Amino acid sequence: MSTPRTDRKVLVVGGGAAGNAVTILLRRAGVAVDLIEAKDDWNATAGSGITLQGNALRVLRELGVWERVKASGFGFDEVGITAPDGTVLHVQRDLPTGGDDLPATVGMQRPQLQRILIDAVRASGATVRLGTRAETLDQDPDGVSVRFTDGTEGRYDLVIAADGLGSATRAAIGITAKPEPTGMAIWRVAAPRPAGVTRTDLAYGGPAYIAGYCPTSEDTIYAYVVEANRDRATIPPESYADEMRALARHYGGNWPEITAHLTDPAKVNYTWFDRLLVEGSWHRGRVVLAGDAAHCCPPTIAQGAAMSLEDALVLAGLLTSGREWDDELFQEYYERRIPRVRAVVEASVQIGQWQLDGVRDADVPGLMGRTMTILRELP
Template identity: 85%
Template sequence: MADSLTLPHSRLRSGGGTPTILVIGGGASGNAVTVLLRRAGIAVDLIEAKPDWNATSGSGITLQGNALRVLRELGLWEQVSASGYAFGTLGITAPDGTVLHVAEDIRTGGDDLPATLGMQRPQLQRILIDAVRACGATVRLGTTAEALEQDADGVSVRFSDGTEGRYDLVIGADGLGSATRAAIGITDKPEPTGMAIWRIAAPRPEGVERTDLTYGGPAYIAGYTPTSENTIYAFVVEACRDRASIAPGAYADEMRRAAQGYGGFWPEIVEHITDSRKVNYTWFDRLLVDGSWHRGRVVLIGDAAHCCPPTIAQGAAMSLEDALVLAELLTSGREWDDELFQTYYERRTARVRTVVEASVQIGQWQLDGVRDADVPGLIGRTMNMLKELP
């Protein structure tokens, strides 16, 4: 394990010259690694396929302490804290809204950070975007990498706009459907777990001050998380269906139907599920690339290397930790070789595997109708492990 989260800002790889890196993908992991590498004086180009840099999409996100720890290392904690809603407990409720149990959340980021913070996903993305802009990286939006050609010294890249570039290293941070992963011959693909989730941002009902989860009832899981003083995001998990069979214009009706049978704060939340354009529907997927997360001078981070259902809210945290660990190694003064990239994989894989397997298991218990599953125990063991530095 690392002894410190402080990066050696002035140390570059040996061999002379200023190294250059291409980051493919401007999500959480791509943005984070860009900021950390620029801090060390490395030249970074970041390309993002979406022209709007995903600055407006998504409903909400739950960030636990280990994610907040990385955001603090990025120098963004004050902005994140001011934009989100921090809390330290998790409620378990019956379908009618009766509170069955309130558990103290484990402070995976240490005692000086909140256990959990909810925030609007677009707001987090905008904070990260501003940090990338401020760090001096070159950013090109609406751009993809069409071809990667490697040799012993680096990677030649042809872009979708017809231009070309030459880099010492390429970091694939292009998400679940990563074209970079496929381009370097890694054949692993995300696999659906059998569940899907409806999400929406909504006004915060008075009295909602933490995440509350209901297991069972009309759906497998229903819950909500405060994301600011005025907002929440609400979600309902059900068996996955053919997305093509659900007309986008019917999303609000479908989510309202799925949430209709829940009590407590849900009737007030349901009143605001009216605009299908604000409802998001996605399947739960799992992915864990085994063996290594690199081929030559191309390395994967975040959802390009692994993903899991949001059942313990660790997807973004794992991606941010990837960025931190990879940046630490790249700025350690070591050669950028197979040994370094294998070290990165070995530092990450056991931790990520634990999270992926626990996240999938919680959903599988629901799918299998296991009534005596030790969900609190599994979550507790996983969270205690995450208190250790990555």
């Protein structure tokens, strides 16, 4: 059986879920990795909460961080559907897409997940440079020469572009696909956990398309309301708490307790929903895309981070298989990922579009069930 070469050097651009995960996996196989991240704080404080379904947990277990994730987050196996007044209309068991030995879902604070991954990257021995971008990439048949924004240069056998939805690397290698808004936007906030919140509950209707919350630890939740997107320029950041509270105050059940904590605009996040799916291939020469740089979708089925983590697992597996790093290998990575990612992107966008169009008899449970059944299979 072929053994992985350990004389290769990889540059990972971007220290989010995909970039961190692929770094950890490549370092485990002995591949030299430089990771650069544009933000000085490595995104260690960004975001309110994240919902991780079983197929994401499966990758986190492979990364060796599952025990820390389990201890930090809040696991549950069902989702509730409520009326705007808080009346529970239906409780559905979640499909355990990571297998029966993992929770169906874990909610956790997004900064806590990032810190766990940061610790694993540091422990892997990768070279990490924060506040640094790739300024130019010059390719030849043998590799990529990179000039960085601090004036230094490096030579790599491969560059993995995991630099997010607005990926500068994607544009630099001539891939013209760009994210497109879907017409929806989301308000998010972290808050103390009401005693009764032990799963995700979703309310459809009322002044927002969706009002939901997810427990993220024994003490915390993150809550969100989804509405039609608005011109960001018309919403000053100092009004964010007031704007979210104006929507949330119309919901009952646990919402009054949650809404009482909507006082600090700095803790409220406002984001448009976007969609992106790069078609044909995810590489040009020796630069390959991963995560949100290649695909992104609304969080209507909570699979964005899971798809990024799966990209890292599949790509690292191919790169450490002992094969040549060539067009055939990179295209195989794309061919393995694209049917699964397309199913997630299309389902996520469709659920949102049904709401935008006011379709009352849409088969949301059926579409979600079919998609989750696909995701139960190994990537």
